[in-house]
Structures are given as structure tokens and as C-alpha cells.
Amino acid sequence: MALALSSGEQVGAGGNRSQLTTARIRAAWLFLSPMLIALAVVAAWPLARTFWLGFTDANLSDLSQSQFIGFENFYAVYDGEAYGLLVDPEWWNAVGNTLYFTVVSVALETVFGLVIALVLHANFKGRGLVRTAVLIPWAIPTIVSARMWGWMLHDQFGVINAALMTLGIIDTPIAWTANPDTAMWAVIIVDVWKTTPFMALLILAGLQMLPNDIYEAAKVDGVGPVRVFFRVTLPLLRPAIVVAVVFRALDALRIFDLIYVLTSNSTDTMSMSVYTKQQLIDFQEMGYGSAAATLLFMIVAFMTVITLIAGKLRFDGEGER
Amino acid sequence: MADVTLRSVKKSFGKTAVIHGVDLVINQGELVVFVGPSGCGKSTLLRLIAGLEDISGGDILIGGEVVNNRSPKDRQIAMVFQSYALYPHMSVFQNMSFGLQLSRHSKQEIKEKVHEVAKVLELTDLLERKPKQLSGGQRQRVAIGRAIVRNPRVFLFDEPLSNLDAALRVQMRIEIAKLHREMGATMVYVTHDQVEAMTLADRIVVLSAGRIEQVGAPLELYHKPCNKFVAGFIGSPKMNFMRGTLMEAGSQTTTVKLDAGPVITVGVDSSGAAVGSAVTVGIRPEHILVDQNSSLELPLEVIEELGESHFLYAPLSTGEMLTIQGRGDTTLAAGSAIRIQFPEEHCHLFDADGKAFARTASAKAEEQFDFRTLTTQQ
Numbered sequence: 001m002a003l004a005l006s007s008g009e010q011v012g013a014g015g016n017r018s019q020l021t022t023a024r025i026r027a028a029w030l031f032l033s034p035m036l037i038a039l040a041v042v043a044a045w046p047l048a049r050t051f052w053l054g055f056t057d058a059n060l061s062d063l064s065q066s067q068f069i070g071f072e073n074f075y076a077v078y079d080g081e082a083y084g085l086l087v088d089p090e091w092w093n094a095v096g097n098t099l100y101f102t103v104v105s106v107a108l109e110t111v112f113g114l115v116i117a118l119v120l121h122a123n124f125k126g127r128g129l130v131r132t133a134v135l136i137p138w139a140i141p142t143i144v145s146a147r148m149w150g151w152m153l154h155d156q157f158g159v160i161n162a163a164l165m166t167l168g169i170i171d172t173p174i175a176w177t178a179n180p181d182t183a184m185w186a187v188i189i190v191d192v193w194k195t196t197p198f199m200a201l202l203i204l205a206g207l208q209m210l211p212n213d214i215y216e217a218a219k220v221d222g223v224g225p226v227r228v229f230f231r232v233t234l235p236l237l238r239p240a241i242v243v244a245v246v247f248r249a250l251d252a253l254r255i256f257d258l259i260y261v262l263t264s265n266s267t268d269t270m271s272m273s274v275y276t277k278q279q280l281i282d283f284q285e286m287g288y289g290s291a292a293a294t295l296l297f298m299i300v301a302f303m304t305v306i307t308l309i310a311g312k313l314r315f316d317g318e319g320e321r
Numbered sequence: 322m323a324d325v326t327l328r329s330v331k332k333s334f335g336k337t338a339v340i341h342g343v344d345l346v347i348n349q350g351e352l353v354v355f356v357g358p359s360g361c362g363k364s365t366l367l368r369l370i371a372g373l374e375d376i377s378g379g380d381i382l383i384g385g386e387v388v389n390n391r392s393p394k395d396r397q398i399a400m401v402f403q404s405y406a407l408y409p410h411m412s413v414f415q416n417m418s419f420g421l422q423l424s425r426h427s428k429q430e431i432k433e434k435v436h437e438v439a440k441v442l443e444l445t446d447l448l449e450r451k452p453k454q455l456s457g458g459q460r461q462r463v464a465i466g467r468a469i470v471r472n473p474r475v476f477l478f479d480e481p482l483s484n485l486d487a488a489l490r491v492q493m494r495i496e497i498a499k500l501h502r503e504m505g506a507t508m509v510y511v512t513h514d515q516v517e518a519m520t521l522a523d524r525i526v527v528l529s530a531g532r533i534e535q536v537g538a539p540l541e542l543y544h545k546p547c548n549k550f551v552a553g554f555i556g557s558p559k560m561n562f563m564r565g566t567l568m569e570a571g572s573q574t575t576t577v578k579l580d581a582g583p584v585i586t587v588g589v590d591s592s593g594a595a596v597g598s599a600v601t602v603g604i605r606p607e608h609i610l611v612d613q614n615s616s617l618e619l620p621l622e623v624i625e626e627l628g629e630s631h632f633l634y635a636p637l638s639t640g641e642m643l644t645i646q647g648r649g650d651t652t653l654a655a656g657s658a659i660r661i662q663f664p665e666e667h668c669h670l671f672d673a674d675g676k677a678f679a680r681t682a683s684a685k686a687e688e689q690f691d692f693r694t695l696t697t698q699q
Contacts, residue, residue, distance in 0.1 A: 213402050220399060
């Protein structure tokens with residue numbers, strides 16, 4: 001679309017737009033319109049509707065009775081006391097949980113993904129088989145793997161407690177998903193288990209793009225493998241890693257299914273999405289929940305912009321060095 | 322600087338043997354060029370010397386020491402790759418100094434060394450640039466610079482100029498020749514471009530299907546190819562080959578009846594060869610004479626004018642297409658007929674196995690060639 005418009009502008013500035021250009025722009029719009037309509041219906045409209053509902057006192061039981069109340073869902077003061085999302089400790093707890101989860105799980109996934117990608121990149125017998133095997137956790141639907149891990153982590157019947165007790169590492173079973181000290185880590189471990197293959201695959205694709213000859217040049221130059229990794233592979237791989245991290249971080253910021261299935265509405269692990277769902281469905285506070293959804297959207301959008309800018313800045317900085 | 326010795330070096334990839342026992346001595350300070358058609362194993366042989374591939378048999382010696390099991394860095398060689406193989410994220414300076422940083426040089430020493438080499442290669446102004454900001458020729462100079470700063474015992478070049486355009490290639494060729502003369506370094510140079518081979522080499526090694534066909538100085542290969550393969554490979558356009566039968570053997574001249582009809586005399590020593598055996602006569606396009614008094618008349622099918630020279634293409638009655646090269650413009654027209662002759666001192670003769678008979682033509686005859694072609698043109 002940008003291409004069609006800019007070329008149109010150029011010709012327009014010249015004074016006479018040729019018939020061919022006009023036809024091309026019309027064709028471009030024609031091809032783009034189905035996508036634009038689909039996006040408007042499934043993305044733009046629901047988003048706008050959520051934004052709107054966030055400024056009303058709508059209730060799930062009767063949406064027609066909603067009234068515009070301004071910013072009261074976000075912040076309002078009655079009798080000297082502040083109310084609303086921005087001063088709700090539970091909301092900020094959810095934001096904190098989500099950020100903690102995102103940072104830790106994405107960091108672990110990046111490190112493990114990189115290690116696995118490097119192993120899969122090496123030439124060994126049975127590589128195809130290992131590549132397929134590594135992908136299995138990624139292929140299992142989240143609900144299924146969350147249920148599976150829920151059972152494995154079960155305090156009485158779970159295989160993990162049984163194994164740890166047999167080995168003598170712990171002497172009493174741990175309620176992994178219920179215990180406040182372990183609940184978040186249980187969620188992180190399952191998420192790392194599930195999404196590391198995705199990370200590995202993205203990084204592997206990046207690895208395979210790297211030219212082979214510079215490694216031979218490094219060999220001839222007598223540069224050791226560790227130095228080659230940190231001075232050659234990692235810098236060249238950074239664009240691929242940044243893309244993978246952005247993808248994963250955006251995914252992690254709106255985590256819902258895994259946490260909901262593993263730990264339900266526990267405040268120890270509640271994410272922004274779980275909080276929003278609780279307000280919207282469990283408490284039927286359509287207006288308040290929509291306000292939370294709006295904030296969630298803002299935070300994710302903000303993070304995306306920050307990450308993209310940070311990624312770009314670092315490249316430019318390197319160019320100047 | 323060091324010499325390099327290959328002793329019946331073999332290499333197979335799985336069950337496929339690609340190098341079948343190569344013996345070669347590369348003297349200290351010599352520039353040896355490996356040439357051959359694609360897939361002949363010339364790059365593989367270079368990579369075996371570099372240590373990027375393991376040999377499957379034989380010995381490789383650098384400076385008199387067997388280096389079969391040494392890693393590339395312990396062989397103290399430097400390699401220049403066809404694709405330059407520069408580190409894309411590093412500046413020119415970093416590219417050239419990366420290999421030095423591990424050895425015991427101090428920062429100051431490295432800086433001086435890099436600047437010194439950069440000056441020779443006219444890279445001083447480009448030291449802070451990234452490879453993608455450089456032209457192809459500049460990149461190749463950086464790659465060569467990276468090799469020089471390491472002060473290796475042997476330089477290995479793997480088709481270093483094939484990614485450059487024609488004009489740059491000539492310029493870089495001259496620079497490499499100059500570098501070699503100034504440094505007196507041992508260099509092994511792989512190329513498929515025979516002009517590079519002829520102009521750069523002290524000695525050329527012609528390879529075919531993993532075997533050495535002939536080793537020799539450029540003009541030796543041109544004038545005295547030891548077999549039909551080398552004769553056809555060295556020289557552009559290719560040598561003309563005509564099948565025939567040996568009529569009369571001799572120690573000074575040999576008479577051959579060409580399958581196409583004419584009986585010609587060839588200046589080779591064929592004493593001992595059986596009369597009636599199948600032979601092939603070879604003559605280079607630049608050596609065939611256009612001569613109005615000759616009895617051999619051929620239809621002239623195609624003319625290619627290059628300005629400084631021209632090519633005439635004329636088929637023999639057997640269908641064998643002859644290429645004839647002449648100086649300057651031609652007054653002949655395609656579709657007409659030409660009369661040609663094959664000067665006996667310029668003819669080569671090969672037996673049924675492709676092995677060349679020794680030529681008896683004196684060096685004097687070779688020198689006369691230019692004069693003769695010029696006079697017949699007028």
C-alpha cells in the first residue's frame with residue numbers, strides 16, 4: 001500500500017499521473033481491500049469496542065444499559081479515597097507477575113534455544129530425528145501440555161515429587177502449583193519447556209543464513225571456537241535473536257492459558273490477561289475489564305516499540321564504533 | 322616462507338575419490354597456479370594444503386615438516402577466499418587484526434602492522450569502513466591484507482578474482498604479481514582462468530579428474546603440452562584437433578593423412594610409432610595460415626571480429642570445426658571459401674591415448690610466428 005501511494009504521490013507532484021500508474025494504484029487497492037476489510041472486522045472493530053467499553057460502566061449481564069463514565073474505570077476519587085485500575089494493587093500485582101514471567105522465561109528460552117540451535121546446526125548422524133524430537137513440545141497444544149504438567153507437578157500423585165523423593169532430594173511432597181514460593185517457577189518451567197523449541201528453530205534459521213566461509217577464514221586465522229562464537233557468531237546472529245525475542249516477549253506478555261490451567265486464579269501467578277478475564281467473565285465487570293484490556297494493549301504496544309527501538313539503536317551504535 | 326611438498330596425496334569424500342595420489346614440490350618463493358576444469362580437484366587440493374580438509378592418504382610437508390595432522394592455524398598458512406570471507410560486522414581494521422589478537426603481539430604492534438600493510442594495499446583511508454561499504458576490488462584487497470599481516474609461510478589463493486569484473490580482475494592480477502615479486506612469498510593460486518594462470522605463474526599445474534596432467538612453466542605448457550588434454554586446456558581459443566592416420570614415421574618430420582583428406586607433414590619425432598595407427602593432429606588457431614596458394618580449401622561459415630583480432634570458423638569435410646585466428650580486421654566474408662595451410666613447425670601430434678610426440682620445431686620457428694601471420698594478412 002505504501003508503495004502504491006508513494007509512487008502515486010511522485011507522479012502526482014509531476015503534474016500528470018499516467019494512465020498506467022492510475023491503473024496500478026487501483027489494482028493495488030483492489031487486492032488490498034479484502035485484507036483491510038478482514039482486519040477491520042476482526043481486529044480494528046473489537047479493539048475500538050473494547051476501548052469504548054473501558055470508558056463505560058457496562059456489565060456482562062446487560063450490555064445495553066451501559067453509560068459513559070469517562071476515566072472512572074482507570075482512576076476516580078470518592079470521599080478522598082482513590083478507586084480504579086491505576087490504584088488497584090491486584091492489577092499491579094498482575095502486571096508485576098507478567099513482567100517477571102516474561103523476562104525470566106524469555107531469557108531462559110533464549111539461552112536454551114541458542115544452545116539447542118547450535119547443537120542442531122552441527123552435522124551429526126540422526127540430526128533430522130533430533131530436530132523433529134525437539135519440536136514435539138512446541139507441537140502439543142498448550143492446554144494439553146499444561147494439563148500434563150499439572151499432573152506431573154501434582155502434590156500427591158505427581159511423578160516429579162515421586163522422583164525427587166526417591167532420589168532423596170526432598171522429604172515431603174511439594175505442592176508446586178499451589179505453593180506461593182514455587183507456583184511462578186512451575187509456570188516458567190513449563191513455558192520454557194514448551195517454547196524453547198520455537199526459539200531454537202528461529203535461531204537455527206538465523207544460523208543457517210550465516211556464511212560458511214568466514215568460519216573457514218577464522219580457522220585459518222587460528223581463532224578458537226569460543227572466541228569465534230562470541231566475536232563472530234553472536235554478533236551476526238543478533239538480528240535473528242532480536243526477532244525471536246520480540247516474538248516471544250509479545251507472546252509472553254499476554255500469557256493466559258498456561259497460567260489459568262496450571263494455577264487458576266491464584267494471585268501468586270495471575271497475569272494481566274488472567275486478571276482481565278477474571279474481571280470480564282467471573283465478576284461480569286465488562287467496563288472495568290475492558291479498561292484492563294485497554295491497558296494491557298497499551299503495555300504490550302509500548303514494550304514492542306521499546307524493544308524495536310532498542311534493537312535498532314544497538315545496530316546503529318555498532319556501526320559507529 | 323617455506324616450500325610445500327605433496328607426496329602421493331589422496332582424498333576421498335565417502336566412497337568418491339577426488340584426488341588420486343598427487344606428487345608435487347612447490348619451491349620456496351615460487352608462485353604455483355593450479356588450473357583445471359571445474360570439478361578437477363584443484364580447490365580440494367588447496368584446501369588439503371590449508372588443512373580445511375583432512376587428507377585420506379599420503380603426506381603434506383610445509384617447510385620440511387609433515388603437517389598432515391596439524392590444524393590450519395598450526396600450519397602457518399594464510400588463505401584468500403573467492404568470496405573474500407570477510408567478517409561482515411567488523412571494520413576493515415578489525416578484519417585484518419582479528420587473527421593477530423590471539424598471538425603474542427601487543428596492541429601497538431598489531432596497529433603498526435595493520436597500518437603498514439594497509440598502506441601497501443592502499444587501504445589506509447578505508448580502515449574504519451565495514452565490508453559492505455567497500456567495492457569488490459577493495460574487499461579483495463582487504464582479504465589479501467588480512468593474509469599478509471599474519472606473515473604466513475605460504476599464501477593460498479582460492480580463485481580470488483573470479484567475483485570481480487573483467488577490468489578489476491586485470492588490475493588485481495597485476496597487484497598480486499607485484500606483491501609476489503616484492504614479498505618473494507610462496508604462493509599457491511587456484512584459478513580456472515588460464516590468462517591468470519599464464520600471467521601469474523612461475524609454474525602451472527594442470528589438473529584433471531584429481532590427477533596432475535602436467536607441471537611446467539607457462540610457455541612450456543603452451544609450446545610443449547605433454548598430452549591432448551593440456552594442449553586443449555591451455556590456450557584460448559582452444560587448439561584445433563584433427564583425426565588422422567600415421568603414414569610415415571620419422572625422427573624429424575612425420576607424415577599424417579587427415580581423415581578429412583589432405584596429407585600433411587608435422588614437425589614431431591615419431592620414430593618407433595606404427596605406420597597406420599590412429600593419431601590426432603593439433604594446431605592452435607593463431608598458427609593456421611590463410612594462404613591463397615594452398616590446395617586445402619574450406620567453406621568459411623562464421624566470422625567473429627574482435628577488433629585487434631578475428632576468428633574464422635571453417636568445417637573440415639569430417640565435420641571437425643577449425644578455428645583460425647588472425648590479426649586485425651579481415652576482408653573475408655562469411656559464406657565464401659578460404660584456403661589454409663598448417664605450418665609443420667606449429668603442428669602437434671598425439672597418439673591414440675592422447676600422449677604427445679616430442680616436437681622437433683626449433684624455438685626460432687616459434688618466434689617467427691608473429692611475422693608470418695602479419696605478412697599473410699596483407
